[in-house]
Amino acid sequence: MTSLWARVEPLLARVQKPARYIGCEDGAITPRHAPGKVSWLLAYPDTYEIGLPNQGLQILYEILNERDDAVAERTYAPWSDLETLLRQRGVPLFSVDTHRAAGDFDVLAFSLAAELVYTNVLNMIDLAGVPVRSAQRDESHPLVVLGGHCAFNPEPLADFVDLAVLGEGEEVIGDITEIVRDWKASGRTPGSRDGLLRELSKVPGVYVPAMYDVEYDGPALRAVTPKHADVPAVVHKRTVADLGQWPYPKSPMAPLTEVVHDRLAVEVFRGCTRGCRFCQAGMITRPVRERPAEQVRTMIEAGLRRTGYDEVSLTSLSTADFSGIEQVTKSINPAGCGTSDQVTISLPSLRVDAFTVGLAGQVAGGRRSGLTFAPEAGSWRMRQVINKLITEEDLYGAVESAYSQGWYRMKLYFLTGLPTEADPDTLGIVDLARNCVQIGRTHTNRASVTVSLGGFVPKPHTPFQWFGQNTTDELRRKVQLVREAGHRAKGVTVKWHDPAATLAEGIAARGDRRIGNVMERVWRAGGVFQEWSEFFRLGRWEEAMAAEGLSVDWYVHRHRDEHEVLPWDHLSAGLHKDFLWHDWQESLAEHGLPDCRWTPCYDCGVCTGYGIEHVVASPVAPAGGSQGTGQDLTRGGEVPVELLPRRREPEIAVASDSGVLA
Amino acid sequence: MKLRIRHTKLGKIRFTSHRDTARHWERAVRKADVALAYSAGFTPRPRMSFGLALPTGAESLAEYLDVELAAGLAPDLDDLAVRFSAAMPVGYEVTHVVERDASSSPSLQEDVVACTWVFTLDGVECAEVSSAIGTTLSATTLMVERERKGQRSTDDVRPAILDLSVAPSTDDPRPHLCAMLATNGRGLRPLELVAAMFPALDPVDTAARVLRTQQWIERDGVQREIIPASPVAARAPVVCA
Numbered sequence: 001m002t003s004l005w006a007r008v009e010p011l012l013a014r015v016q017k018p019a020r021y022i023g024c025e026d027g028a029i030t031p032r033h034a035p036g037k038v039s040w041l042l043a044y045p046d047t048y049e050i051g052l053p054n055q056g057l058q059i060l061y062e063i064l065n066e067r068d069d070a071v072a073e074r075t076y077a078p079w080s081d082l083e084t085l086l087r088q089r090g091v092p093l094f095s096v097d098t099h100r101a102a103g104d105f106d107v108l109a110f111s112l113a114a115e116l117v118y119t120n121v122l123n124m125i126d127l128a129g130v131p132v133r134s135a136q137r138d139e140s141h142p143l144v145v146l147g148g149h150c151a152f153n154p155e156p157l158a159d160f161v162d163l164a165v166l167g168e169g170e171e172v173i174g175d176i177t178e179i180v181r182d183w184k185a186s187g188r189t190p191g192s193r194d195g196l197l198r199e200l201s202k203v204p205g206v207y208v209p210a211m212y213d214v215e216y217d218g219p220a221l222r223a224v225t226p227k228h229a230d231v232p233a234v235v236h237k238r239t240v241a242d243l244g245q246w247p248y249p250k251s252p253m254a255p256l257t258e259v260v261h262d263r264l265a266v267e268v269f270r271g272c273t274r275g276c277r278f279c280q281a282g283m284i285t286r287p288v289r290e291r292p293a294e295q296v297r298t299m300i301e302a303g304l305r306r307t308g309y310d311e312v313s314l315t316s317l318s319t320a321d322f323s324g325i326e327q328v329t330k331s332i333n334p335a336g337c338g339t340s341d342q343v344t345i346s347l348p349s350l351r352v353d354a355f356t357v358g359l360a361g362q363v364a365g366g367r368r369s370g371l372t373f374a375p376e377a378g379s380w381r382m383r384q385v386i387n388k389l390i391t392e393e394d395l396y397g398a399v400e401s402a403y404s405q406g407w408y409r410m411k412l413y414f415l416t417g418l419p420t421e422a423d424p425d426t427l428g429i430v431d432l433a434r435n436c437v438q439i440g441r442t443h444t445n446r447a448s449v450t451v452s453l454g455g456f457v458p459k460p461h462t463p464f465q466w467f468g469q470n471t472t473d474e475l476r477r478k479v480q481l482v483r484e485a486g487h488r489a490k491g492v493t494v495k496w497h498d499p500a501a502t503l504a505e506g507i508a509a510r511g512d513r514r515i516g517n518v519m520e521r522v523w524r525a526g527g528v529f530q531e532w533s534e535f536f537r538l539g540r541w542e543e544a545m546a547a548e549g550l551s552v553d554w555y556v557h558r559h560r561d562e563h564e565v566l567p568w569d570h571l572s573a574g575l576h577k578d579f580l581w582h583d584w585q586e587s588l589a590e591h592g593l594p595d596c597r598w599t600p601c602y603d604c605g606v607c608t609g610y611g612i613e614h615v616v617a618s619p620v621a622p623a624g625g626s627q628g629t630g631q632d633l634t635r636g637g638e639v640p641v642e643l644l645p646r647r648r649e650p651e652i653a654v655a656s657d658s659g660v661l662a
Numbered sequence: 663m664k665l666r667i668r669h670t671k672l673g674k675i676r677f678t679s680h681r682d683t684a685r686h687w688e689r690a691v692r693k694a695d696v697a698l699a700y701s702a703g704f705t706p707r708p709r710m711s712f713g714l715a716l717p718t719g720a721e722s723l724a725e726y727l728d729v730e731l732a733a734g735l736a737p738d739l740d741d742l743a744v745r746f747s748a749a750m751p752v753g754y755e756v757t758h759v760v761e762r763d764a765s766s767s768p769s770l771q772e773d774v775v776a777c778t779w780v781f782t783l784d785g786v787e788c789a790e791v792s793s794a795i796g797t798t799l800s801a802t803t804l805m806v807e808r809e810r811k812g813q814r815s816t817d818d819v820r821p822a823i824l825d826l827s828v829a830p831s832t833d834d835p836r837p838h839l840c841a842m843l844a845t846n847g848r849g850l851r852p853l854e855l856v857a858a859m860f861p862a863l864d865p866v867d868t869a870a871r872v873l874r875t876q877q878w879i880e881r882d883g884v885q886r887e888i889i890p891a892s893p894v895a896a897r898a899p900v901v902c903a
Contacts, residue, residue: 013719013866018677024752026689254689256675256751257682308689308749 004091005099011085019257020048021082023074023096026254026307027058029065031073031097038180040064040072040173041095041105041142045112045120046531048076048096052253053261055315056148057111059248060169070177073097073105077120078127080529086127093127102128106180108142110161112150115508116501116531118157119523121146125160132520134162134210139188143180143196151207152237152284153460153568156508156515158209162197165205166571167237167284168270170246172205179203201231205238207571214513219554221512221565236572237284241612243270243291247299254307263311263346264303268296268324272317273596273614277387277587278376278415280459281317283580284573286606288597289615293324297331304343311344319347320356321597323618329363352390357401368406373398374413377421378428384590385420387583392432399436403443410436410449416478417456417470417502419587426478429453430485430492437491450493453482455502457509460568461575463583468559469506472538475499500538504530506556507541512567515555518544574606595621663731665739666770667746668758668889671722675753680715687712687727690749696742697732713770713877713888714777714845720852722874724777726770726888728762758889774845776878776885779852780829781839782871785863788828788837794859795826795839806858810848819858822850836870842878 012018033039042061044051051057057074064072073095078086086092093102102108108128110121125132130141137144146154147165154164165172183196201208211231215222226233240246252264269290272282291299300312316322332343345363350356352373360371375395376388383390399410414429433449440447455475458464470478479496486494507515521544522530529535545552560566562581569577579602583593596602597614598621607613671683678686687710691698698708709730716722731737739759746756767773783791798804804820822844829840839859843850852872857865878885 010867010870012677017679018718019679019682022674022677024674026751256678256686258685305693308691308693310692 003099004094004101007089007091008094008099011082011089011091014085015081016079017048017257020076021078021094021096022256023098025052025256027249027251028097028253029061029072029251031065031071033071036069036181036185038070038107038177038184039105040070040107040109040177041075041100041102042072043075043102043108043110043124045077045110045117045124046529047079048255049257049259051076051111052255052259053265054111054113055249055265055267056169058253059246060109060173062249062251063170064173064177067174067177069181070173073100075102075124077117077124077529080535083123083127083528092129093124103130103142105142106184107145107176109145109147112146112148114531115150115156115505116536118150118508118519119527119530121157122160122519122523123528132160134160137162137193139190139193145176149280149284152280152571152573153510154207154209154571155513155567156511156519158513159516160519161209163200164207164209165238166207166235166573167205168240169238170240170248172203172238175203176200176206198228198231204236207235209513212570219551221567223565224567224570234570234572236610237574239574239610239612240270240289242615243267243289244295244615247291247295250302252303252307254309261313263313264300264307264309265313265315266296266299266303267291267316268314268319268322268328269316271614272321274318274321275387275583275593275595276376277385277463277583278418278456278459279317280462283462283575285317286574286604287612287614288321290322290324290617293327293617296324296328300328300332300343310342311346313346313348315348318351320351320353320359323616325359329359352398353394354397354401357398357405361401361405368408370409370411371402371407372411372413375432376413376415377418377425378414378430378432379425381590382418382421382425382428384592385587386415386418387587387592389592392435395432396435396439399439403440403447408440408444408446408448410440411452412436412449413452413454415454415456416482417475419464419467420590421478423478423481426481427485429482430489430494433486433492434489437489441491448491448493450495451482451486453479453494453496455479455497455499457502457505459509460566461573461580463580463587465510465566465580466560466562466564466584468557469502471557472499472503475502498533498536501531501533501536503552503556504536504538504541507545507552510567511555514548514550517548518550521547574604574609576603576605576609579604597621663736664762664764665729665731665742666758666760666762666889667727667729667743667756668891669725669727669746669750669754669756671716671725671754673721673753675751676719676721679718680712683716683725684710684712686751686754690746691729693749694742694745696737696745697735699730699732711769711771714774716874717851717853717872720779720872720874723891724874724877724887726877728770757891760889770888773879774877774888775880776824776842776844777874778840778842778876778878779855780873780875781841781852781856781869782831782834782873783837783839783856783868784870785868786837786860790860791828791837791839795828798823798859799826804858806850806854808854817848819850819854822847823855840875 012021042057044054044057061072064070075095122132125144131137143162145163146161147169151164151166179199197208197210200206201211211227212224213227214224269288271285271288273288274282276282329345347360350373352375375390377383377386412433416426429451433451436449437447458467458469476499483494486492522540525540527540597616700706700708711728713726743756743759801820803818805816806819807816824844825842827840829838831838841855853865853869856869860868876887879888
């Protein structure tokens with residue numbers, strides 16, 4: 001393997017933001033390649049600015065480079081100007097660390113957080129000089145691996161990847177490394193690739209699409225079955241039981257050029273059991289595992305000292321729920337972080353209540369740039385359907401608290417196109433925003449609220465996986481309703497996502513293997529960077545669907561029934577399908593479901609099935625707000641709770657609390 | 663205490679922008695645990711001010727910035743240079759840290775009158791370079807059409823060219839062009855000079871390497887470097903001789 005730097009360097013004088021391609025970040029590791037080591041190229045299929053801060057990639061980069069038998073470098077999707085030059089001059093995709101050709105690595109591993117980057121994956125495989133279809137690769141080519149949330153339905157990419165890894169990567173990358181290392185040592189003999197894939201398919205968490213047959217029954221899926229007896233019928237996700245065992249990244253990246261999250265990030269917990277029914281992340285990352293507060297504090301201090309940042313973001317799916325939050329925020333001492341400046345702590349994913357805003361105010365270090373809340377739906381009825389149990393009182397309390405502490409700009413996130421959503425629910429969005437502005441105006445004339453409206457895409461492994469997504473026309477109509485009402489509301493600005501992109505996302509999110517050809521057509525027609533509006537054209541997707549004889553309506557807008565075989569039924573995040581179906585029915589009945597961190601287990605299947613449990617320092621819900629805790633039913637009306645009958649499995653009695661069985 | 667810092671920017675790091683360099687310095691100061699004075703106001707900022715922007719892609723032996731330390735600090739300046747170098751990304755070396763008498767010197771942006779650049783040229787013979795230098799220096803005007811901030815204009819850039827010569831090269835057989843360019847007014851960017859001197863060639867391909875070697879200020883009618891790199895370089899542009 002040799003460096004392509006001499007060929008890349010002259011191109012960089014001709015492209016926008018060339019610093020994206022040079023590596024050299026603080027925190028970058030000097031990779032030590034050796035013939036006996038497995039070389040991983042960790043790829044993020046979006047621009048450097050978006051990909052560099054990705055924590056998953058940074059964590060795996062460190063863990064692999066700490067191993068004696070592995071070495072890891074990074075790459076990101078080159079922007080179109082560089083891609084054109086690379087193709088013109090025959091230079092392949094390269095790593096940013098040492099500018100090695102991507103095709104020279106043993107493993108090319110993509111982290112996928114969103115569906116619209118799928119075509120970038122194909123483009124990057126192709127730019128690497130590797131055949132895009134798995135079946136056309138041989139022993140000389142890298143293994144193409146896919147991880148991240150999208151791995152829970154990788155079927156649209158099944159023909160292009162060799163492995164999809166379900167769940168958290170810390171442990172499974174070691175298992176994969178060892179098998180690939182032994183295969184390399186045995187000489188990578190011709191014809192051995194199939195045996196390697198078969199061996200890998202036995203690793204828990206590893207799904208090898210080529211090892212499964214897919215049968216159809218007309219447009220419907222009949223079955224996905226393993227080709228061999230030793231290949232598992234259902235692949236289960238991997239989960240790290242104790243986050244405290246994995247204090248990564250130890251050497252966080254500080255980039256040389258501007259990126260989307262230009263601050264230190266410390267992950268305070270994984271998983272979320274708020275149970276929002278639209279939220280795939282909350283469903284597939286269960287259970288909740290907190291990092292010990294003391295470890296969070298030392299990671300903040302060491303990270304700030306190493307990087308020179310003066311701002312840290314405490315990341316998780318809902319950071320105010322971290323039971324050590326006050327302990328951490330009160331104990332941060334700038335001197336311990338190697339700075340005499342004030343340390344700013346930012347809390348993404350704010351919970352909607354006054355307590356949380358008070359916390360945000362204490363730690364924001366005087367900065368009042370803007371606060372974002374996500375009520376997600378405009379009416380209490382709708383919020384019960386989606387199980388985002390925020391009362392209007394919670395929201396107004398949060399907003400009052402924010403304005404009184406000096407914030408004057410709020411952003412409210414909403415989804416539209418939710419199950420059972422009727423026009424009064426949609427219009428309720430503007431009512432909420434208008435009331436927030438009114439509260440603000442009692443504090444400042446500058447008070448303003450921005451409503452950000454996204455079209456809802458039902459995701460696999462959620463209670464809404466059976467729901468037929470709204471059509472583009474219907475979403476446009478709803479957006480228009482909100483816009484018109486927003487025009488009449490003083491201080492309210494409405495922003496919205498393009499419903500056309502929502503449709504493309506819907507095709508990819510619940511697609512099966514037949515969608516693979518659609519992906520290839522969209523990519524070959526020039527459809528890369530599809531989440532960037534300047535590159536997105538729905539026509540490419542519609543033409544590709546038509547050319548493959550596939551119905552958009554069937555894949556996207558159709559309601560599924562209980563017994564339909566879903567393309568991801570053979571992949572498991574631990575959630576019982578009958579729990580999800582039950583929760584879907586509960587949703588339609590407008591029944592909420594409380595957070596199982598602080599209320600009895602309703603057996604979604606994850607803890608009981610995997611013999612793991614919540615790691616939470618506090619047995620009671622955090623102060624403030626009734627949001628989904630099930631513990632404060634005095635506000636916003638009744639939250640009916642119903643428990644599923646619990647399964648009889650021996651580990652249950654050991655793994656969780658007792659005395660709450662139905 | 664007010665300090666003036668001189669540093670290099672060499673290698674891959676040259677592809678970072680002037681704004682990126684400012685961010686590298688903000689983090690490096692914190693990493694080196696050097697307390698700076700802060701501006702007053704609603705969002706206090708550390709007191710740092712940067713010199714003339716170096717174009718993205720160009721390297722330099724002579725970049726400057728001014729910083730003000732927090733009240734009461736009087737660190738050893740040589741030690742500070744070592745600490746800053748260690749805290750900055752690879753490719754930067756802090757060569758000088760000196761105390762600055764703010765009352766007698768204006769800001770870097772106002773003070774600098776000219777910069778010396780050395781270009782490593784690709785695809786041209788030494789003789790062509792000499793001939794282009796002769797033609798350019800003997801011309802009374804040199805009209806260049808250029809665009810800045812969306813405005814197209816045709817300007818006479820000849821007054822901005824103070825000196826041109828072929829620079830001696832030690833280890834690279836390619837011709838080296840040495841140019842002293844004025845920085846007042848709209849000035850002349852390094853690549854604009856190459857485009858004007860070799861109109862038939864692509865300036866990006868031709869200027870394989872662009873290196874700023876000196877920044878000049880004027881005192882009592884004499885040009886000198888802001889902080890002399892060495893006794894030799896402290897005199898007029900000897901590098902180009």
